[in-house]
Amino acid sequence: MARFTLPRDLYHGKGALEALKTFEGKKAMICVGGGSMKRFGFLDRAKAYLEEAGMEVQLFEGIEPDPSVETVMKGAEAMLAFEPDWIVAMGGGSPIDAAKAMWIKYEYPNITFEDMCKVFGIPKLRKKAQFCAISSTSGTATEVTAFSIITDYNKGIKYPIADFEITPDVAIVDPDLAETMPQKLVAHTGMDAMTHAVEAYVSTANCDFTDPLALHAIKMIQNDLVDSYNGDMAKRDSMHNAQCLAGMAFSNALLGIVHSMAHKTGAAFADLGAHIIHGAANAMYLPKVIAFNAKDETAKVRYGEIADFMGLGGNTLEEKVDLLISYLRKMNDDLNIPHCIKNYGLDSYPAKQGFVPEEIFLERLPEIAANALLDACTGSNPRQPSQEEMEKLLKCCYYDTEVNF
Numbered sequence: 507m508a509r510f511t512l513p514r515d516l517y518h519g520k521g522a523l524e525a526l527k528t529f530e531g532k533k534a535m536i537c538v539g540g541g542s543m544k545r546f547g548f549l550d551r552a553k554a555y556l557e558e559a560g561m562e563v564q565l566f567e568g569i570e571p572d573p574s575v576e577t578v579m580k581g582a583e584a585m586l587a588f589e590p591d592w593i594v595a596m597g598g599g600s601p602i603d604a605a606k607a608m609w610i611k612y613e614y615p616n617i618t619f620e621d622m623c624k625v626f627g628i629p630k631l632r633k634k635a636q637f638c639a640i641s642s643t644s645g646t647a648t649e650v651t652a653f654s655i656i657t658d659y660n661k662g663i664k665y666p667i668a669d670f671e672i673t674p675d676v677a678i679v680d681p682d683l684a685e686t687m688p689q690k691l692v693a694h695t696g697m698d699a700m701t702h703a704v705e706a707y708v709s710t711a712n713c714d715f716t717d718p719l720a721l722h723a724i725k726m727i728q729n730d731l732v733d734s735y736n737g738d739m740a741k742r743d744s745m746h747n748a749q750c751l752a753g754m755a756f757s758n759a760l761l762g763i764v765h766s767m768a769h770k771t772g773a774a775f776a777d778l779g780a781h782i783i784h785g786a787a788n789a790m791y792l793p794k795v796i797a798f799n800a801k802d803e804t805a806k807v808r809y810g811e812i813a814d815f816m817g818l819g820g821n822t823l824e825e826k827v828d829l830l831i832s833y834l835r836k837m838n839d840d841l842n843i844p845h846c847i848k849n850y851g852l853d854s855y856p857a858k859q860g861f862v863p864e865e866i867f868l869e870r871l872p873e874i875a876a877n878a879l880l881d882a883c884t885g886s887n888p889r890q891p892s893q894e895e896m897e898k899l900l901k902c903c904y905y906d907t908e909v910n911f
């Protein structure tokens with residue numbers, strides 16, 4: 507038996523934020539990030555709509571990008587004090603993910619972060635509150651997914667919390683919120699979405715219900731992302747839907763080792779002054795992982811189907827896989843994303859010498875590889891790498907060398 511779970515309601519289209527007016531409840535806590543939602547007036551509008559619905563509203567502001575365990579605990583305390591029956595999380599993946607974890611701790615104050623990270627081990631929620639997610643970036647699709655990514659900065663590791671319990675009750679996919687994204691965020695979140703769709707399509711947990719969502723998302727991202735990056739607002743709006751479809755696919759089909767590697771490299775060099783931003787990490791690693799996974803016959807066929815659906819041409823499966831890899835690499839070029847960690851600059855743009863020096867990368871490589879193998883996303887990858895293969899793969903992602911094993 508397999509399960510397919512999505513939010514009960516999804517409001518979409520320009521102005522969908524207004525759906526908040528129809529919510530029923532007494533108290534809503536709005537969780538937001540560092541200020542973009544306030545700056546562009548969306549926070550005030552959301553608050554006013556909820557008040558119009560007769561609710562008392564409290565704000566929890568300042569959730570940082572790649573939220574920490576500490577922030578989660580602080581937010582849960584605020585919820586325990588205010589006792590909301592609606593949690594409304596608004597912004598990028600970071601504030602929404604943090605609010606999901608706060609929700610668990612609010613409903614179960616004695617639960618530890620370690621308990622939360624047990625895959626599909628979250629006890630029943632919704633005894634205290636329902637959850638609405640409103641995304642302002644076009645990538646993570648956390649508004650429809652069963653995942654939340656929280657960073658333990660003591661360990662420098664991102665942990666995925668995974669359970670259908672944290673799939674939001676309501677998702678609001680209003681493209682107005684995504685139109686204010688700066689160009690770099692469009693690029694990174696867009697390639698995150700592409701990676702979600704591709705990994706979901708070849709995942710060992712793919713099914714008839716997830717395949718059409720993944721393929722349609724891939725096609726839309728192929729058509730829309732680069733133009734959205736270059737300022738086409740109609741395409742920007744379309745990308746907001748595309749990333750959500752990709753999210754519906756991967757929330758139910760799960761992901762693969764591109765994400766395992768991105769989770770475990772993201773904060774691994776934070777002491778050197780930067781993160782390898784989630785979407786950029788995915789964009790760099792995806793072509794390498796396709797080459798690695800394509801050694802598995804079933805995965806190779808599936809990549810071929812993706813290439814066909816994208817209309818890339820090619821006669822043999824090998825040619826189709828190569829064309830898919832080339833196409834994705836060209837997208838990285840068009841989006842100003844480097845091809846490898848060696849060339850990943852402090853500002854995330856391509857640089858001759860990136861911010862992660864070779865010797866530090868090699869020194870940390872065995873541990874990063876071991877952590878990546880343990881990541882929750884590894885289990886559904888079509889080909890299971892050994893420690894040695896994972897280290898080799900990560901080296902290819904550092905040097906941009908060919909994957910021939």
Ligand SMILES: NC(=O)c1ccc[n+]([C@@H]2O[C@H](COP(=O)([O-])OP(=O)(O)OC[C@H]3O[C@@H](n4cnc5c(N)ncnc54)[C@H](O)[C@@H]3O)[C@@H](O)[C@H]2O)c1
Pocket residue numbers: 539540541542570571572573597598599600601603642643644645646647648651652653654655664683684685686687688691695698784785
């Ligand atoms: N839960 C999931 O299923 C899932 C999936 C993929 C990634 N993630 C996680 O999500 C996080 C990344 O989320 P993200 O990529 O959405 O970015 P983010 O939430 O970290 O936001 C990045 C920056 O963009 C700003 N921003 C957000 N929306 C904006 C807008 N519309 N206009 C202007 N500025 C805006 C924010 O203020 C922030 O400074 C990572 O921690 C990643 O691991 C979660």
Ligand SMILES: [Zn+2]
Pocket residue numbers: 646698702765784788
């Ligand atoms: Zn992702």
